[in-house]
Structures are given as C-alpha cells and as structure tokens.
Amino acid sequence: MTGLLEAHCVTVRYGSLAALDSVDLCVHDGQRHALIGPNGAGKTTLLNVIGGSTRPQRGTVRFDGRDVGRWGPAARARQGINRIHQRPAVFPTLTATENIVVAALPRVIPRRRWWPGGRRRIAYHRAGALLDQMGLADVAAVPAGHLAHGQRRQLEIAMALAGRPRLLLLDEPAAGLSAVEVGRLAEMLRTLPRAVALLLVEHRLDLVYALSDTVTVLRDGRTLAAGTPDEIRTSPLVRRAYADGVA
Ligand SMILES: Nc1ncnc2c1ncn2[C@@H]1O[C@H](COP(=O)(O)OP(=O)(O)OP(=O)(O)O)[C@@H](O)[C@H]1O
Ligand SMILES: [Mg+2]
Known part of the structure; x- marks a missing residue:
C-alpha cells in the first residue's frame, strides 16, 4: 500500500554529525503517526525535511504520489503539508x-x-x-x-x-502548556477529521499513546523502532533509549 507521505532513506549531515541517517517514514491518509525519541534524535530535522525547509543530502520525499523533494515549504503547503513549529510562529x-x-x-x-x-x-x-x-x-x-x-x-x-491540510506536522504542540491546556489540546487533536493525517512529534508519551495509531522511535538520527503504541510502550529497547537519552 502506498502512503500519503513516503520519506525514503533520508540523510541529513551537519559536518561530521548525522542528524538523520537513512531514515524511512510512511504516513497514510488520515493516519495519526507519532515520532518520538530522546533530545537530539533528529525529530525536528525530519519534520523540516518533510516540510521542505531542510534539503537532505540523500533520500526522497513523496507526497500524494509526487516527488516533492525539490519543492520549497510554500509549494508543499499549497499541496497540503502544513506544520506548527517547536516555538509558536x-x-x-x-x-x-x-x-x-x-x-x-x-x-x-x-x-x-x-x-x-x-x-x-x-x-x-x-x-x-x-x-x-x-x-x-x-x-x-x-x-x-x-x-x-x-x-x-x-x-x-x-x-x-x-x-x-491533508498532512499536519506538529512539533511538540504540548510543550509549555498547563495540564488543562494539554487536555484541551488532546481533545482538539482527537476530534480532528480523518481528512487530516497527523505527524506528531511529542515528548509527552501519555499524549502520544492516547492519540496515535503508529509510532516511530528515532535515536541518534536512526530509526530505533516502529510499531503500534502498545508495541512501543512495552519495548525494552525504547525504554532503554529514553532512560539514557531524555534531558
Ligand atoms: N542547523 C543545525 N546545525 C547544526 N546541527 C544541527 C542543526 N539542526 C540540528 N542540528 C543537530 O542535529 C541533531 C538533531 O537535531 P533535532 O533538532 O532534529 O533533534 P530533536 O529530535 O528535534 O531534539 P529535541 O527533542 O531536543 O527537539 C542534534 O544533534 C542537533 O544539535
Ligand atoms: Mg525538536
């Protein structure tokens, strides 16, 4: 099955640091997909690549069947990829x-x-x-x-x-919100129509597990695990990564 968004083999380097190293990601129409991982794992970089503000050294991004790799953020937004940033803009x-x-x-x-x-x-x-x-x-x-x-x-x-949008990229939407505001945000995201697919980057794992159909875990620019919230929640590999890596 082909996805609404298909990122394949994405690599972004800053000098000797590989912010992303051959990462694949697929989001289907209407899907709620979460991207989690410790600080510096490459989550924002991957959203930047999908949104068009960072050009990867290697890899492809396809949206709705088209190669959008050379398109800038405005062209991708017109096509249906919108985003919110880690700091509200x-x-x-x-x-x-x-x-x-x-x-x-x-x-x-x-x-x-x-x-x-x-x-x-x-x-x-x-x-x-x-x-x-x-x-x-x-x-x-x-x-x-x-x-x-x-x-x-x-x-x-x-x-x-x-x-x-047909795909909404959300970078840490719950950061800095009060408990009441997080509850309101969760309810709002939960009730969004399935005409919008969500790619959610979030450190609040309760929110991630409550909202998402599937989860990808990044660590040090690589995919550590991918699966359902239940599979990710119980993965010893993921627990260890979080124990080691979250600030
Ligand atoms: N413009 C840049 N120049 C140099 N290094 C960068 C740049 N942008 C990101 N990095 C580095 O790439 C790595 C991945 O950064 P990124 O912001 O994608 O992580 P993240 O998973 O979003 O982390 P956080 O959870 O803290 O937001 C980090 O080591 C970061 O320092
Ligand atoms: Mg980030």
Whole structure:
C-alpha cells in the first residue's frame, strides 16, 4: 500500500554529525503517526525535511504520489503539508483573526470568481469557525503578541488548519502548556477529521499513546523502532533509549 507521505532513506549531515541517517517514514491518509525519541534524535530535522525547509543530502520525499523533494515549504503547503513549529510562529502585531485569515487566503478558492471580496469573506468565515473550535473566540481581536503561550500555540494550530491540510506536522504542540491546556489540546487533536493525517512529534508519551495509531522511535538520527503504541510502550529497547537519552 502506498502512503500519503513516503520519506525514503533520508540523510541529513551537519559536518561530521548525522542528524538523520537513512531514515524511512510512511504516513497514510488520515493516519495519526507519532515520532518520538530522546533530545537530539533528529525529530525536528525530519519534520523540516518533510516540510521542505531542510534539503537532505540523500533520500526522497513523496507526497500524494509526487516527488516533492525539490519543492520549497510554500509549494508543499499549497499541496497540503502544513506544520506548527517547536516555538509558536505567529504574526505578533496582527489579531488572532487576522493571523488565521492570512494563513487561509492562499488556499481559499471562491465559489464565484467575480464576487468582490469573496476570498476575504470566506477566509474570515473560516477564521471565525476555527477560533470557535480552538476556544479562542474571546481573544479574536487581540494581537497575537499579547496572547498567552498556550493561546499562541492554539492559534498556530488554527493557522495550520486554515490551509485545509491533508498532512499536519506538529512539533511538540504540548510543550509549555498547563495540564488543562494539554487536555484541551488532546481533545482538539482527537476530534480532528480523518481528512487530516497527523505527524506528531511529542515528548509527552501519555499524549502520544492516547492519540496515535503508529509510532516511530528515532535515536541518534536512526530509526530505533516502529510499531503500534502498545508495541512501543512495552519495548525494552525504547525504554532503554529514553532512560539514557531524555534531558
Ligand atoms: N542547523 C543545525 N546545525 C547544526 N546541527 C544541527 C542543526 N539542526 C540540528 N542540528 C543537530 O542535529 C541533531 C538533531 O537535531 P533535532 O533538532 O532534529 O533533534 P530533536 O529530535 O528535534 O531534539 P529535541 O527533542 O531536543 O527537539 C542534534 O544533534 C542537533 O544539535
Ligand atoms: Mg525538536
């Protein structure tokens, strides 16, 4: 079976350090796939390669049957790969609504092309719905730079969803969130439609095991294990890697 995303034999080197060494990864349509591993394992680097911001020295990335290896992040986003970063990336002087509108506009196709302001109206409508979904309606008019960390994180996820992605790359979405916010995030991710596949990098293993269908474990740039959450949870190899490697 072919996957929505197929990364094959990906190698990224920084000088003598192999951040990734011949890594394979496959994510199917609608799948929830988690990528875990100790600090420095190569998780963010792999998301960068899939998102198009890092060009690997070796290896291929195929999305929806196409070789996207030479495409930049914007072209991949148009094709349906969106991401949130390890540190929330929002436009601080724009309001929460405006941030989502800016993210939505490139992917909005008006039903009637001649309708003046049609694209903007659709984008604002989509932004309103996403703010509701994220529990951010109360801060719709607040500049993103004034939002608390947890709210900025939710806003960034809303911005990624505004592009109607088929694959959402999430780099440590729970980092820095309170227990209540993590619960809200988990519920929101759990209820996302299966039209969106998720590739989740996360150190919170409770979240990983609750949300994912499959898990890949990286260590020192290599694939250490891959399997179902149950297989990974009980793997002595994985336990040892975490005991040795997590900061
Ligand atoms: N631009 C860079 N230049 C040099 N080394 C880098 C660069 N980016 C990443 N690295 C190194 O590559 C390795 C993998 O880094 P990466 O950020 O992918 O790890 P990670 O698994 O995301 O870790 P963490 O859990 O701490 O976020 C690390 O040793 C890191 O120091
Ligand atoms: Mg990282």
